[in-house]
Amino acid sequence: MADRLKLRVIGRSEVLPKAVLEKAAKDLPFDLEFILIDSVKGLQRVVTSPETFDVYHQWHTVDLIWTARAIQAIDLRRVHNGHLIQNQALTRQTDARSIGSVFNQLFLQPSGRLGATPSDDVVMLPLLHGVDAFGYHPSALKEWPEGEPHSWGWLLDPRLRGRVAMMSDPVLGMIEAALAVEAAEKIRFADVGNLTVEEIDTVADILLHKKKLGHFKTIWNNYEDAARSMQRGVVLQSMFSPAIALLRSQGIAVSCAVPQEGYRGWHVDLCISSAASGEQLDAAYAYLNWWMNGKGGAVVTRQGYYFVLPDLVRPHLAPAEWDYWYAGKPAETVLTNPAGLPSVAIGDIREGGSYFERMSRVRVWNTFMDEHTYLVRRWREFLEG
Known part of the structure; x- marks a missing residue:
C-alpha cells in the first residue's frame, strides 16, 4: 500500500x-x-x-x-x-x-x-492582513493624564520601567522600537520601514541603554509568550491580536492601543x-x-485578523461577528476566540473602529530592510545584552 x-x-x-x-x-x-x-x-x-x-x-x-x-x-x-x-x-x-x-x-x-x-x-497568494500596536493593562494608564493620546513612546517611558516587554523578532521589533524612539526622543527617521545603518545604531543604542536600566521585564517569542508576560507583571508591551484575544478569554483586562503616530x-x-x-x-x-473558500479566514477573524477578500469570509461568520470585527459596531452577543472561549463582551467596540478605519491608520508596513544583516546583528546585541 x-x-x-x-x-x-x-x-x-x-x-x-x-x-x-x-x-x-x-x-x-x-x-x-x-x-x-x-x-x-x-x-x-x-x-x-x-x-x-x-x-x-x-x-x-x-x-x-x-x-x-x-x-x-x-x-x-x-x-x-x-x-x-x-x-x-x-x-x-x-x-x-x-x-x-x-x-x-x-x-x-x-x-x-x-x-x-x-x-x-x-x-504569493494574498491571504491575511491587519495592524499591530502595543497592548496595555488598564493600570498603565494611571501614569498619564486622563485622555492622553496613546503613543509608541510609552514603550520607552521611564515611568513604566520594569513593566514593559518587547518581541524578539528583529524586523518587526526594530520597526516598533524605531516608532517608539521617534516619539520618545522627538526625532524623525527618513523611513521607519527602511532604516539606515546610523538610524539602526540610534535605535539599538537606546534599547541597550534601557535594558541595562532594567526597563524591559521580558522579551517574547510568540503570542502565547506575550500573554504569559502580561500575566506576570508586564503592563504594556508590543502585542499581536491573538494574545489579546487569549488574555480576554482568561478574564484578564487588556486593551490594544490606537497610537497617535499610526499602526504597524x-x-x-x-x-x-x-x-x-x-x-x-x-x-x-x-x-x-x-x-x-473563506473558512480559515473566518477562524482567524475571531482573533482580530482580516482576510484579503472579506466577502468570502462573511458567510462563515455570524452577523454579530462581522459587525464587531469588520464593521466596527458594538458586539451584540458574547463573541469567542478561535478556541471557542469567550473573548468579547456584549457592548464592546473594537479599538480603532472598523476595518477601513483601522487600516487607514497604518504608518509603516512590515518590510525587509536594505540593511537587514546589520539590523539583525544589532538586534541580537539587544537580545543578548
Missing part, C-alpha cells in the same frame, strides 16, 4: 491556530504536517532548504525568497477566486491604505521582475516551494484553494 500523500506547511502559530489546523485536516484529502516555527527560523529554512516544505505562510519577505529561488510562481487560473485577486489589484486605488503593500511585489511581470501590474502569475501594518501570504511538483504541487494548490 502506497504511503498517503503529506503536505508540509510552514507557518507561525499566530496564523495557524488549532482550529484552522483541524478544519483544514478534515476538509482536505491528504495528510497535513504543520511546522510551526517563528519568522526568522522559518525564513532560514525556506531559503536554504526548499525541498523540506511545500507551502509557506510568508511574512514580508517575498522579494527575498523569490530572489533566492526558494518559491515558484502561482498560476491564478488554478486558484479558486483567483480573478478576484486580479480585480482587487486593479481597483485598489479606492482603498489603497487598507491594502497597503500587499500588491506592490505580487505579480510576475514579463521581464521576470515582480510588480503591481496584474498578470496570471503571482509569487502587516500581511501574511501563501507561497509554494520551488521544489514542489507533481502530486505535491497539486496538493499545494488544493491547500491554497481551501483558504480561498
Whole structure:
C-alpha cells in the first residue's frame, strides 16, 4: 500500500491556530504536517532548504525568497477566486491604505521582475492582513493624564520601567522600537520601514541603554509568550491580536492601543516551494484553494485578523461577528476566540473602529530592510545584552 500523500506547511502559530489546523485536516484529502516555527527560523529554512516544505505562510519577505529561488510562481487560473485577486489589484486605488503593500511585489511581470501590474502569475497568494500596536493593562494608564493620546513612546517611558516587554523578532521589533524612539526622543527617521545603518545604531543604542536600566521585564517569542508576560507583571508591551484575544478569554483586562503616530501594518501570504511538483504541487494548490473558500479566514477573524477578500469570509461568520470585527459596531452577543472561549463582551467596540478605519491608520508596513544583516546583528546585541 502506497504511503498517503503529506503536505508540509510552514507557518507561525499566530496564523495557524488549532482550529484552522483541524478544519483544514478534515476538509482536505491528504495528510497535513504543520511546522510551526517563528519568522526568522522559518525564513532560514525556506531559503536554504526548499525541498523540506511545500507551502509557506510568508511574512514580508517575498522579494527575498523569490530572489533566492526558494518559491515558484502561482498560476491564478488554478486558484479558486483567483480573478478576484486580479480585480482587487486593479481597483485598489479606492482603498489603497487598507491594502497597503500587499500588491506592490505580487505579480510576475514579463521581464521576470515582480510588480503591481496584474498578470496570471503571482509569487504569493494574498491571504491575511491587519495592524499591530502595543497592548496595555488598564493600570498603565494611571501614569498619564486622563485622555492622553496613546503613543509608541510609552514603550520607552521611564515611568513604566520594569513593566514593559518587547518581541524578539528583529524586523518587526526594530520597526516598533524605531516608532517608539521617534516619539520618545522627538526625532524623525527618513523611513521607519527602511532604516539606515546610523538610524539602526540610534535605535539599538537606546534599547541597550534601557535594558541595562532594567526597563524591559521580558522579551517574547510568540503570542502565547506575550500573554504569559502580561500575566506576570508586564503592563504594556508590543502585542499581536491573538494574545489579546487569549488574555480576554482568561478574564484578564487588556486593551490594544490606537497610537497617535499610526499602526504597524502587516500581511501574511501563501507561497509554494520551488521544489514542489507533481502530486505535491497539486496538493499545494488544493491547500491554497481551501483558504480561498473563506473558512480559515473566518477562524482567524475571531482573533482580530482580516482576510484579503472579506466577502468570502462573511458567510462563515455570524452577523454579530462581522459587525464587531469588520464593521466596527458594538458586539451584540458574547463573541469567542478561535478556541471557542469567550473573548468579547456584549457592548464592546473594537479599538480603532472598523476595518477601513483601522487600516487607514497604518504608518509603516512590515518590510525587509536594505540593511537587514546589520539590523539583525544589532538586534541580537539587544537580545543578548
